[in-house]
Amino acid sequence: MDDWRESQEILVMDGRIKVPYTWSAGEVGTTYLEALRDDKRFMGTRCPECGVVYHIPRMHCPDCFAACAEWVELEPQGELVTYTVARKHHPQLSPVEGLFGYGVIKLEGADTGFLHLLGEFAEGELSSGMTVEAVFADEREGSVLDVRYFRPLRGVE
Amino acid sequence: MEPVAVVGVGMTPIKREWVTHTYADLVFDACSAALADAGMTIDQVDIVLTGSNDFFDGRTISSMAVMDACGSFDKNVSTVEGEGTFGAAHAVMRVLAGWGTCLYCAHHKGSESVMPLITNAMFDPIYERFTGIEAVTSSALQARAYMDAYGVTEEQCASVSVKNHGNAKKNPLAQLPLDITVQDVMSSPYLADPLKVLDCAPISDGASAVVIAGAGKVRKIAEKPVWVKGIGYNCDAFHLGDRDLAGVDALERAAKKAYSEAGIKDPAGEIDLAEVSDVFSYMELMWLEGLGLCERGEAGKLTESGRTALDGALPVNPSGGCLSGNPVLVSGLNRIIECALQIRGDAGEHQVDGVRTAVAQGFNGPCGQSQCVWVLGGDA
Numbered sequence: 001m002d003d004w005r006e007s008q009e010i011l012v013m014d015g016r017i018k019v020p021y022t023w024s025a026g027e028v029g030t031t032y033l034e035a036l037r038d039d040k041r042f043m044g045t046r047c048p049e050c051g052v053v054y055h056i057p058r059m060h061c062p063d064c065f066a067a068c069a070e071w072v073e074l075e076p077q078g079e080l081v082t083y084t085v086a087r088k089h090h091p092q093l094s095p096v097e098g099l100f101g102y103g104v105i106k107l108e109g110a111d112t113g114f115l116h117l118l119g120e121f122a123e124g125e126l127s128s129g130m131t132v133e134a135v136f137a138d139e140r141e142g143s144v145l146d147v148r149y150f151r152p153l154r155g156v157e
Numbered sequence: 158m159e160p161v162a163v164v165g166v167g168m169t170p171i172k173r174e175w176v177t178h179t180y181a182d183l184v185f186d187a188c189s190a191a192l193a194d195a196g197m198t199i200d201q202v203d204i205v206l207t208g209s210n211d212f213f214d215g216r217t218i219s220s221m222a223v224m225d226a227c228g229s230f231d232k233n234v235s236t237v238e239g240e241g242t243f244g245a246a247h248a249v250m251r252v253l254a255g256w257g258t259c260l261y262c263a264h265h266k267g268s269e270s271v272m273p274l275i276t277n278a279m280f281d282p283i284y285e286r287f288t289g290i291e292a293v294t295s296s297a298l299q300a301r302a303y304m305d306a307y308g309v310t311e312e313q314c315a316s317v318s319v320k321n322h323g324n325a326k327k328n329p330l331a332q333l334p335l336d337i338t339v340q341d342v343m344s345s346p347y348l349a350d351p352l353k354v355l356d357c358a359p360i361s362d363g364a365s366a367v368v369i370a371g372a373g374k375v376r377k378i379a380e381k382p383v384w385v386k387g388i389g390y391n392c393d394a395f396h397l398g399d400r401d402l403a404g405v406d407a408l409e410r411a412a413k414k415a416y417s418e419a420g421i422k423d424p425a426g427e428i429d430l431a432e433v434s435d436v437f438s439y440m441e442l443m444w445l446e447g448l449g450l451c452e453r454g455e456a457g458k459l460t461e462s463g464r465t466a467l468d469g470a471l472p473v474n475p476s477g478g479c480l481s482g483n484p485v486l487v488s489g490l491n492r493i494i495e496c497a498l499q500i501r502g503d504a505g506e507h508q509v510d511g512v513r514t515a516v517a518q519g520f521n522g523p524c525g526q527s528q529c530v531w532v533l534g535g536d537a
Contacts, residue, residue: 005177010176010177012176015215017215021282023282023283025283029283029284033283054399055398056284056396056398062394062399081302081398081402082298082299082301082302082305082402083298083301084294084297084298084300084301084349084350084351084352085347085349085350086289086294086349087346087347087348087349087350088293088348088349090273090274090289090291092271092274093273093274093277093289093291094289095287095288095289101349101350102288102290102294102295102297102298102349103298104298104302104397104398104402105398106398112396112398112399113397113398113399114284114396114398115280115284115285115288115290115295115298115396115397115398116288117288117289128301128302128305143287144283144284144285144287144288145287145288
């Protein structure tokens with residue numbers, strides 16, 4: 001008898017999990033995102049024990065396990081610590097069109113880096129250690145995408 | 158550590174899209190193979206531990222989908238949501254706690270979902286996720302940081318891919334045996350600079366299982382037990398910007414703990430073989446350095462020199478590694494199983510002569526955030 005498996009076409013079920021979430025940004029996150037939205041200002045928090053200024057802001061220092069109560073204003077520019085140019089555009093993920101990348105950026109005044117998008121750069125223009133600056137969205141809603149991306153420092157336009 | 162041994166191992170072949178098998182089918186095959194390898198029946202297993210991830214599987218309490226397939230009905234069963242090296246470490250803890258003999262299995266079907274959407278969700282939903290960052294782009298940030306810090310070249314990373322895909326030609330379970338050159342890797346399309354298609358592990362389906370027993374049972378079960386000499390694990394910061402991405406701090410701490418338990422003072426001199434989680438080619442280089450098998454920044458030259466080749470002095474990933482098949486969560490368990498097979502002399506065509514002590518490494522989280530190291534040996 002022939003093996004029935006050899007001629008069987010396997011059925012495959014399509015599915016999609018749809019679960020809306022509402023993640024609280026918390027007190028620290030709200031203060032941070034409001035400063036971005038209303039004043040185009042980046043804010044970090046300082047650990048009272050080791051003095052490290054965290055950006056993104058933290059309610060607690062992960063090293064000292066101490067509460068960070070002090071806010072510090074940071075510059076909207078800083079060092080590109082590492083970067084990549086994204087060559088594959090995932091339509092469901094990528095918030096920008098055209099040539100874009102990701103960078104870890106250490107803003108002036110902060111001791112830690114943070115992750116954001118890179119844009120407005122030419123092929124081959126990016127390098128580790130260069131200074132990049134924030135480009136803010138015209139319409140800001142209180143999210144990290146109120147910063148559209150960082151670009152190589154152009155100075156005042 | 159009290160003597161504990163791997164007494165049975167089972168791996169399914171790794172495939173890109175295993176449409177004929179459900180999760181449970183894969184787990185049944187892997188568990189059956191591990192029990193057969195141990196010469197045991199499911200009745201002789203006291204504890205079952207499973208490894209799965211709800212988001213990958215698309216179902217909450219994903220372990221419930223495989224409970225029948227791993228024979229856990231009427232047994233002490235729990236689940237480790239994480240990579241296989243960590244899950245198997247928990248299996249060792251169960252055995253050390255005196256709960257009996259443990260069957261641990263892990264499964265993954267990357268083919269059934271959309272990998273970038275899932276790996277995007279491991280990032281913080283307030284600060285990071287909206288940027289669209291996922292596993293490949295975040296790893297590219299680490300690759301760049303590592304290459305900048307130590308002058309490692311894309312060609313050196315490519316040589317890892319050439320070696321491991323070549324080794325996979327001798328492993329019938331591997332998904333991607335390839336005859337390629339450094340030039341082939343270099344000319345494959347960039348996904349995220351400096352990572353090209355052939356620097357990245359494929360999307361895979363597969364399952365694996367191990368049986369772990371305490372010293373009292375081992376002699377009755379296994380003709381060729383493989384002893385767990387030491388395990389260490391350690392975690393780095395979650396946010397990428399908090400870490401030195403070129404660093405291997407967590408791995409160094411994990412390795413120190415595992416080596417200390419195993420009584421290894423000179424890893425480069427005492428370890429015969431390594432199976433590491435080369436999910437991206439640069440990772441093999443970083444992990445070799447973190448494991449203390451060479452100096453920081455030297456692993457690229459080591460690879461180019463042929464020292465880590467199948468016939469080199471320190472073979473690394475003779476199985477073909479994750480680059481040749483990467484069922485996430487299962488991948489680290491496969492590193493343990495491959496080390497066990499090598500120590501037993503049962504690795505088939507990719508067997509390395511005279512392996513007495515081997516090290517397996519796995520990680521959880523973006524850019525190797527949390528690291529787990531196993532030292533395995535043939536002598537109790």
